[in-house]
Amino acid sequence: MEQKKIFLLPGDGIGVEIMDEVRKFINYMKDELGLTLVYEEGLVGGAAYNRYGQPISEEDMQRALLADAVLLGAVGGPEWNEVAYDLRPEAGLLRLRKDLKLFANLRPAICYPALVHASSLRPELVEGLDMLIVRELTGGVYFGEPKTIVHLEKGRKRAIDTQVYDTYEIERIASLAFEIARTRRCQVTSIEKHNVMKTGLLWKEVVTAVHSACYQDVTLNHMLADTGSMELIRAPKQFDIILTDNLFGDLLSDMTAMLTGSLGMLPSASLGSYDETTGKRRAMYEPVHGSAPYIAGKGIANPIAMITSLAMCLRYSFCLNKEASDLEKAISAVLNDGLRTVDISSEGMQNVSTRVMGDAILEKFRKFSVG
Numbered sequence: 001m002e003q004k005k006i007f008l009l010p011g012d013g014i015g016v017e018i019m020d021e022v023r024k025f026i027n028y029m030k031d032e033l034g035l036t037l038v039y040e041e042g043l044v045g046g047a048a049y050n051r052y053g054q055p056i057s058e059e060d061m062q063r064a065l066l067a068d069a070v071l072l073g074a075v076g077g078p079e080w081n082e083v084a085y086d087l088r089p090e091a092g093l094l095r096l097r098k099d100l101k102l103f104a105n106l107r108p109a110i111c112y113p114a115l116v117h118a119s120s121l122r123p124e125l126v127e128g129l130d131m132l133i134v135r136e137l138t139g140g141v142y143f144g145e146p147k148t149i150v151h152l153e154k155g156r157k158r159a160i161d162t163q164v165y166d167t168y169e170i171e172r173i174a175s176l177a178f179e180i181a182r183t184r185r186c187q188v189t190s191i192e193k194h195n196v197m198k199t200g201l202l203w204k205e206v207v208t209a210v211h212s213a214c215y216q217d218v219t220l221n222h223m224l225a226d227t228g229s230m231e232l233i234r235a236p237k238q239f240d241i242i243l244t245d246n247l248f249g250d251l252l253s254d255m256t257a258m259l260t261g262s263l264g265m266l267p268s269a270s271l272g273s274y275d276e277t278t279g280k281r282r283a284m285y286e287p288v289h290g291s292a293p294y295i296a297g298k299g300i301a302n303p304i305a306m307i308t309s310l311a312m313c314l315r316y317s318f319c320l321n322k323e324a325s326d327l328e329k330a331i332s333a334v335l336n337d338g339l340r341t342v343d344i345s346s347e348g349m350q351n352v353s354t355r356v357m358g359d360a361i362l363e364k365f366r367k368f369s370v371g
């Protein structure tokens, strides 16, 4: 059987601790379930900067390009605040997204029944929540040129970021959102700001055209980004799929995180197009949360977003659907048993460390995978 090559990039801060947990699952599936997984590890972010003077080395970029899937922990931290802008830890992550051409970022937000009380919203608003943010990931203001600070007269400066979208970029992300909608509740809400932005105008026009041409069986709604944010907090369960650009997707996905209880619960998948000859698509999986420097090294980070990112990897890159569902079931079971990392803890629950949470999930996963 063909080997499935995974490239692990733990990165910085809690990225390292949560990747330690994920490694146990990969080893278990490889050594005990006999799956043909192989993995290598590299450095990204501040860790790579400290070693190589750049946020990802050319060699690790090559390894990422050759892998079937990349698993990334998190990047960044105050240690690198003074580093040159182009060499900052985040630049390593953005380069991976851009060079691997991962234009589609899927950020599911599912509220586990055991966690309805961990959300900042009333339980009835989030109970049963199951939505997906489809965020465009290689365009928009993140990558648009010019992106610069120019020096004007009298010591004044001007900062410029450029929000730019081409038709093809909107078409491919919209098609993907509609395709996924067909496997869910067949509903897409497209979010932009056409009332003040030209990119919003084109976004709405192209999404509407893709919808009329191929996806009339899917319900399409449009919302302005400010209204959409309000609706997300007012009545989150109205959404099935939110389709949006790079910047709005960044903001809305952090908001969604709070609906599920904690940023520590949210996984993501970043996907490229299918290669016509190999039939494969490049992919990177990472938690939505960052490197959380204030808790790094304490062994208290929540590993669940990283573990569910592995589940997404099994499902989307390797078609290992049973293993992916078993992993998700294992997480639910551990939460039902009352185990909590500090970010999702509540009264009467048992607070555990990153490692104990990882081991408990692995224990359940063992039972489901052999049973």
Ligand code: IPM
Pocket: 090, 093, 250, 288, 290
């Ligand atoms: C995310 C993060 C990144 C982003 C940062 C770390 C560059 O916030 O994945 O949501 O802004 O995309």
Ligand code: MG
Pocket: 250, 251, 254, 288
């Ligand atoms: Mg973000």
